[in-house]
Structures are given as structure tokens and as C-alpha cells.
Amino acid sequence: MRYKKYFRKTSFKQKGVGDFFLKEVLLKKPKTFLEVGVFHGVTARNICELLYTIHKDEFKYIGLDLFEKNDQNKNEVIPSTNFTNPLKSIYFKYIKKQNPYSIEAVKELLIKYKKNVHLIRGNSNTVLKNIDMKKIDFVFLDGGHTYETVMNDLEACADTLKNGGTVLCDDYNLGHAPGVKNSIDDYVKKNKLNCRILCDGRFAKIEKN
Ligand SMILES: C[S@@+](CC[C@H](N)C(=O)[O-])C[C@H]1O[C@@H](n2cnc3c(N)ncnc32)[C@H](O)[C@@H]1O
Numbered sequence: 419m420r421y422k423k424y425f426r427k428t429s430f431k432q433k434g435v436g437d438f439f440l441k442e443v444l445l446k447k448p449k450t451f452l453e454v455g456v457f458h459g460v461t462a463r464n465i466c467e468l469l470y471t472i473h474k475d476e477f478k479y480i481g482l483d484l485f486e487k488n489d490q491n492k493n494e495v496i497p498s499t500n501f502t503n504p505l506k507s508i509y510f511k512y513i514k515k516q517n518p519y520s521i522e523a524v525k526e527l528l529i530k531y532k533k534n535v536h537l538i539r540g541n542s543n544t545v546l547k548n549i550d551m552k553k554i555d556f557v558f559l560d561g562g563h564t565y566e567t568v569m570n571d572l573e574a575c576a577d578t579l580k581n582g583g584t585v586l587c588d589d590y591n592l593g594h595a596p597g598v599k600n601s602i603d604d605y606v607k608k609n610k611l612n613c614r615i616l617c618d619g620r621f622a623k624i625e626k627n
Pocket of ligand 1: 427428429444453454455456457458459460461462482484485486494495497517529540541542543559560562563567
């Protein structure tokens with residue numbers, strides 16, 4: 419299956435990275451998937467398409483994002499939601515009349531899978547504590563990029579890892595966000611986990627030893 423962009427912005431701009439990511443998910447065939455950092459929902463839609471081909475209606479996708487910049491989350495890093503392609507700006511502003519970085523827009527993009535999808539608006543630093551992580555088979559960590567937030571998110575994944583699940587982290591080697599790599603390295607060392615760096619340093623795949 420090829421990674422599609424659905425006329426929106428995504429983390430996976432570089433050619434081949436989205437396809438690589440989908441192959442990693444396919445290897446594990448997870449039934450319950452959690453994405454931290456949904457943004458415009460492009461990866462979410464690709465995951466749902468893939469899991470539907472594997473499990474038909476027997477899968478669950480949970481997506482968590484701030485879905486807005488406000489005073490409480492002003493310290494979190496939110497990628498620019500402006501498009502470089504003017505056609506996309508015109509499409510969302512005048513035709514869809516919708517902010518693609520909104521929970522409503524993402525719900526619409528995932529409407530085909532509404533029975534399988536659960537979207538949560540909130541900060542991973544508080545929300546992940548309320549999710550039963552034992553039930554999650556695969557986590558894609560792509561939310562906040564500070565050391566503290568990535569460490570919080572990884573610590574929340576302890577039960578997923580104990581149960582044999584996978585945590586795939588994006589942006590491991592991102593020069594302007596060294597907190598991602600530093601927190602992953604510290605967490606993996608402290609908990610004696612297995613960590614493989616994939617796709618030219620782009621992803622860190624964490625599993626139990
Ligand atoms: C790089 S984007 C995610 C891209 C998306 N995974 C994709 O593949 O297109 C990072 C997202 O994380 C969200 N985010 C940042 N800090 C967060 C936090 N503490 N809790 C939840 N979401 C957060 C931002 O709002 C942004 O939408």
C-alpha cells in the first residue's frame with residue numbers, strides 16, 4: 419500500500435518515508451493503534467486504510483492532538499499549518515471553509531472509519547495517563563518534541579511495551595529538536611529496551627528485549 423497525502427500537510431514530506439512507515443505497521447498488523455500528534459490526519463487516514471485491508475472492521479485507531487494553539491499549550495511545538503501550495507490554502511479557506519488542523523476536519527477525513535476511530539483533543543502530558551495502554555499494540559509517537567514531553571509519552575507507553583507492543587518514534591535525528599533523541603536514548607537505556615534506528619535515523623523503534 420502506498421502512502422497518500424490527501425491534499426493536506428503531513429510529517430512525511432520526503433519521498434518514500436510514508437511507504438516505509440506503512441511497511442513497519444504492516445509487519446506488526448496491530449489491532450489497536452495509538453497516534454500521538456495527529457495534525458491534519460494524513461497518517462491517521464493511511465493507517466485506517468491499511469488496518470482495514472488487514473482486519474476489516476476489527477481494528478481501533480485512537481488519535482490524540484492539541485488541535486489548537488492556546489494559552490495552556492503555548493510551550494508545545496505545533497508545526498506551521500500554513501500551506502506552501504496556494505491551491506491548498508484556497509481549497510480549505512474558500513471551498514471547504516475548514517481549518518484542516520481541527521478535530522472536526524480530521525473527523526471528516528476519517529469518516530469512512532468512524533466506527534473504528536476515537537479522536538481526543540488534549541495534551542499528551544495529561545491525556546495518556548487516562549488511556550489503558552495495555553490494550554494498545556502499536557504507538558506512533560509524533561506529538562510534542564521537547565525532552566520532557568517525549569519522556570512523558572514514552573513513560574506512558576510502559577504497559578504497551580511490557581505486553582509485547584511496539585512504540586515507533588518519529589524525528590529521532592531531527593537536528594532542531596534534540597530533545598527527541600536525548601529522551602529516547604535515556605528511556606531505552608534506563609529500561610533496558612531494544613531500540614532500532616530506522617530509515618536513515620528518522621525513526622526509533624522501541625520494543626522489549
Ligand atoms: C509533527 S505533527 C504530527 C504529524 C502527523 N503525525 C503526521 O504524520 O502527519 C505534531 C503534532 O503534535 C501535536 N502536539 C504537540 N505537542 C503535543 C502534546 N503535548 N500533546 C498532544 N499533541 C501534541 C501538534 O499539535 C501537531 O499537530
